[in-house]
Amino acid sequence: MRSVFFRSLCAMAFVVLFAGTAFAEGFALYEFGARGMALGGTLVARKPDASAVAYNPALLTRLPGINVMAGVSTVTPVGEMDTVDDHGNKDTTALKRSTWLIPHAYYTHQINDRFAFGVGQFTRYGLGFEYPHNWAGRFNIYEVALTSVSINPNIAWAATDKLSLAAGIEVLYVDLDLKKRVEVEVPGAFSFEVDSNIQKARDTGLGWNVAMHYQFNDEWAFGFQYRSQVRVHAKGDMQYTMMNLQASSAYAAGLAQNAFNSNFKDGKAHSTVILPDSYSAGISYTPFPELSFELAATYTGWRSFRDLNIHLPDPVGVSQNRKHWKDAWRIGFGIEYSPLDWLTLRAGYTFDESPMPSGPNEDYLVPTEDRDIWSLGVGFHWGSWTVDLAYAHIGARQRVYKADSTTHVLDSRTHRDNTTHTTSLSVSYQF
Secondary structure, eight states: OHHHHHHHHHHHHHHHHHHHHHHHHTSBOOOOSHHHHHTTTOOSSSSOOTTHHHHOGGGGGGSOSEEEEEEEEEEEEEOEEEEEOTTOOEEEEEOOOOOEEEEEEEEEEEOSSSEEEEEEEEOSBOEEEEOOTTOTTTTTOSEEEEEEEEEEEEEEEESSSSEEEEEEEEEEEEEEEEEEEEEEEETTTEEEEEEEEEEEEEEEEEEEEEEEEEEOSSSEEEEEEEEOOEEEEEEEEEEEEEEEEEESSHHHHHHHHHHHHHHOOOEEEEEEEEEOOEEEEEEEEEEETTEEEEEEEEEEOGGGOOEEEEEOOTTTOEEEEEOOOOOEEEEEEEEEEEEETTEEEEEEEEEEOOSOOSSTTOOSSSOOOSEEEEEEEEEEEETTEEEEEEEEEEEEOOOEEOOBTTTTBOEEEEOTTOEEEEEEEEEEEEO
């Protein structure tokens, strides 16, 4: 019985950890450049810059010459969580302050009047935060760091003076570190916590994308892009550390140490994650060259992420985890105005729907509900150079959790003023 008990605990640790991997990878980013951030991602239909490789590569046919862009965005989450544990103890825990860097770079080349090429490096999925190691929800999660990089070459073709089409291949690399605790207790004898740390869960997946753009006239235009699913087979190293041992006697302490050594062995685990496909569409209105508006939306097919099979080290075998996410919308509106030849002003608003439904499958990996994103930006131009700056305030709506012993989620709620501050800098040059 004791052997079965410890094997179950070991399986639970891997289940929660790899479930976290998928959730972190599923947290989509759209900060592909400073201009796009300032406009709430509404660069699907309007006049392009080099970041069109990410937003809509069909627009590359409308970008003359050779263009290069490089830059970086920063993400700083700030938030607090109220919890009530099984004993009725109330606590408020703040995220540790941290800032994450997200680089981007693009190269575009107008080959001739009909064809253009573009390649970009940007980040579609990412997540990073850290709670104090002893916070009440540590048995669900206390630290995660996910990074991903997409390399995306595209060919664009101007089929007519009004219609442009594009297709590309995406090479997506992911890397995850994630930490949580597991509680082990034999009443009357001993109890301890196991610090479970999955490191270097990495893989590279392949996807593809197609896009189109139609210029109705000088004022109105429509853009569309589809990005395929990407299959990632994550493989990582698992490390366990015994923490906070409490024992009734030296003999019980020895039993606890033996239980840990026998049932929590470092090793490897792997799991397959299918990142969802997405559809983006936008319509722009340019009443005169200095002023443009765009309404854009992205629909992401998270419904495909339902079950996660996890291959575990012996003696656990294969474990399963059910997520049952829902498809999600992201809808943005952006305004761009150039009062002077050297100056462009931008503003945007975005509604970003959470894919995690309320109920038994929710967890603390991304402790937010739907998000409201307000953004501002400015562009400076001189000669062939452009420098774009942007700031976005991401306000997360409150999420209320109900205690669930299977996921170690407590009765808890996020604060209404939880925010994420994002900034971006892009520098461009046109040859």
